[in-house]
Amino acid sequence: MTHLLEVVDIAKHYPSGKGAVKAVDGVSFTLERGETLALVGESGCGKSTTARLVLRLIERSRGTVRFNGEDITALSPGALRRFRRNAQIIFQDPYASLNPRLRVGEAIMEPMEVHGIGTPAERRKRMEELLGLVGLAPYHAARYPHEFSGGQRQRIGIARALAVQPELVVCDEPVSALDVSIQAQVVNLLKDLQARFGLSFLFIAHDLAVVKHMADRIAVMYLGRIVEVAQTNELFANPRHPYTRALLAAIPHPDPARRGHVKPLGGDLPSPLNPPPGCHFHTRCPFATEICRSQDPVATGGAHSVACHHADTLPPMGAAYEGHISEAARRRLARYAEASAARSLAG
Amino acid sequence: MTLLSVENLVTSFKTSAGEVRAVDGVSIAVERGQTLGIVGESGCGKSVLSLSIMQLLAHPGRVVEGKVLLEGRNLLDLSARQMRAVRGREIAMIFQEPMTSLNPVHSIGYQITEAMRAHEPSLSAAELRNRAVAVLDRVRIPSAARRFDEYPHQLSGGMRQRVMIAMALACKPKLLIADEPTTALDVTVQAQILELLRELQAENGMGIILITHDLGVIAEMADRVSVMYAGRVVERSSSAELFDDPQHPYTLGLLGSIPRVDEEKDRLTAIEGAVPPPFAWPPGCRFAPRCPFSIEACTQAPPALREVAPDHAAACLEAPL
Numbered sequence: 001m002t003h004l005l006e007v008v009d010i011a012k013h014y015p016s017g018k019g020a021v022k023a024v025d026g027v028s029f030t031l032e033r034g035e036t037l038a039l040v041g042e043s044g045c046g047k048s049t050t051a052r053l054v055l056r057l058i059e060r061s062r063g064t065v066r067f068n069g070e071d072i073t074a075l076s077p078g079a080l081r082r083f084r085r086n087a088q089i090i091f092q093d094p095y096a097s098l099n100p101r102l103r104v105g106e107a108i109m110e111p112m113e114v115h116g117i118g119t120p121a122e123r124r125k126r127m128e129e130l131l132g133l134v135g136l137a138p139y140h141a142a143r144y145p146h147e148f149s150g151g152q153r154q155r156i157g158i159a160r161a162l163a164v165q166p167e168l169v170v171c172d173e174p175v176s177a178l179d180v181s182i183q184a185q186v187v188n189l190l191k192d193l194q195a196r197f198g199l200s201f202l203f204i205a206h207d208l209a210v211v212k213h214m215a216d217r218i219a220v221m222y223l224g225r226i227v228e229v230a231q232t233n234e235l236f237a238n239p240r241h242p243y244t245r246a247l248l249a250a251i252p253h254p255d256p257a258r259r260g261h262v263k264p265l266g267g268d269l270p271s272p273l274n275p276p277p278g279c280h281f282h283t284r285c286p287f288a289t290e291i292c293r294s295q296d297p298v299a300t301g302g303a304h305s306v307a308c309h310h311a312d313t314l315p316p317m318g319a320a321y322e323g324h325i326s327e328a329a330r331r332r333l334a335r336y337a338e339a340s341a342a343r344s345l346a347g
Numbered sequence: 348m349t350l351l352s353v354e355n356l357v358t359s360f361k362t363s364a365g366e367v368r369a370v371d372g373v374s375i376a377v378e379r380g381q382t383l384g385i386v387g388e389s390g391c392g393k394s395v396l397s398l399s400i401m402q403l404l405a406h407p408g409r410v411v412e413g414k415v416l417l418e419g420r421n422l423l424d425l426s427a428r429q430m431r432a433v434r435g436r437e438i439a440m441i442f443q444e445p446m447t448s449l450n451p452v453h454s455i456g457y458q459i460t461e462a463m464r465a466h467e468p469s470l471s472a473a474e475l476r477n478r479a480v481a482v483l484d485r486v487r488i489p490s491a492a493r494r495f496d497e498y499p500h501q502l503s504g505g506m507r508q509r510v511m512i513a514m515a516l517a518c519k520p521k522l523l524i525a526d527e528p529t530t531a532l533d534v535t536v537q538a539q540i541l542e543l544l545r546e547l548q549a550e551n552g553m554g555i556i557l558i559t560h561d562l563g564v565i566a567e568m569a570d571r572v573s574v575m576y577a578g579r580v581v582e583r584s585s586s587a588e589l590f591d592d593p594q595h596p597y598t599l600g601l602l603g604s605i606p607r608v609d610e611e612k613d614r615l616t617a618i619e620g621a622v623p624p625p626f627a628w629p630p631g632c633r634f635a636p637r638c639p640f641s642i643e644a645c646t647q648a649p650p651a652l653r654e655v656a657p658d659h660a661a662a663c664l665e666a667p668l
Contacts, residue, residue: 042533042535042536043504151621179560180388180560180562180601180605181600181601181617181618182388184603184605184616185618185619187606187615188615188617206534207534208534209605209606210606247534247535249538250535250537250538251563252563252566252567253563253566253567254562254563254565254566254590254605256567256586258566258567259566259567259568260567262538262541262542262567263538264535264538264542265535265539268506268536326590329590329591329592329599332593332668333602333603336596336599336600336603336616336639336640337603337616339639339640340616340639342639343619344619
């Protein structure tokens, strides 16, 4: 069977006075049905641009995107519309991504109208089902976005994306604008919906901890390129690219005994206008040698692929930190989860 | 003497919807050379608390009760003019979004020297420049002398936050209030900024109030922690104790909500519901409507913050759980 999504050597270059900003510069990956692939990286790495290229919200400079085997970069406007019914997106900022003048019910029904799905009565019924599905109530349909909290707005965004029963949902940092306790609600909701409807997620994030929880596989991006791809557990157990290691080492853990173990990465992200030649990471990499400064590394390694000249000779980093949580905290957290589940069952 | 001690502070906003006590009887203390972490989510009052300490509240916000004692002196008794001498020189503040806190039309150097010009008008232009370059250098801004004449848009997010820190430190304050200083930054840049704050503190012995919603940052930085919810402190202890022996259900909910890199779990233990807006705060314990352990008595009267273990207080009738 074909991959649900296959991206081959896609690039987006923005012309600029002295050359081009290479926002995405030769990215390839696949996504299977029912799978979550995370694209992870820091600001400016090109992860959101990649997401928009996949949906053809912006036009590529080169490369191919196949969805169910069909090249979407060559679709006619009508065929593109049919593709978009199957591929939806949830945005980062639920405040900016909902039309303030549309009632929530109208916002959720709009995609169905656009794609000519159902009669008005059917659409209304489906909209009310969707509200229930994301944990809102039917009476919320008559309200406006400003009457909702950030977490509720993100639920509305999710309902709207699911309205047309897509196979692929691109989640562009769906929880990073939310409070911690609300993040957990939305992450749980996305996982439940995925299990229920067999959704495939392309999950864009800068937070490796959230991604560890959501993703089956992780692709780490740096300055427009993917530097490492692996199964989630494998990536955390055996991070190979020096940049992946730096990202993992920079996460502060909720464990005071770990204080001082956080290792900052030196320097700043170079400008994508004039990315360093060779391996883009060499200017900040502690292992860089002459070859890194002159030649682009090629991704090797099959299922756990890494683009680093020295991947095979780097000292092992060992697994990412295996956290400690005290017995008392663990016991109370279990009680909390139990009591919380009991109450939500009770109503 | 404690560097800063806030006692039973109440900050009120008179609005058309009625009086809102965004900070409602909060007490905190910070010692020299130590970091107090204040944890809480949007709407818990943590930023109003810091603005109350600095007396930077905008109308209709007003401190109506309590004391803010800086080395024993109640800042609330000071005149506006006296308070100006405190801000920047004795207490400085850095904010979450360095781009909106920096003035885009003035050079970095102009903005760093602003506090020095206000507090030490006798300094010459050359002295100001030397000091500013030294402090930029100290926060590890590369080619500091050149950056002095540059503008905020020419710097990356991490560099802008370094400039903010440089501005805050220009007059060697005793206390630094850092309100979500790394929230807008990437994780590798966050690590750089946290390391820098720790080094600077070790060097000059300043006290830090670090406001954040990120328990990872708290674990990394704080000596003591106050957890805030809906305008009140609900738990207070040393940082080690808070993570070893969390007592308040809200603290537990926060801990359960963090996806941990080290744990295999299908579901996060989310806190149900959302923080109520201040004009809809329930009587009694404000966390009660979301709390899986709440009992009838929780809805009657606000629970007092009381010792549940040595040097560890929680405002919960059910504690210790």
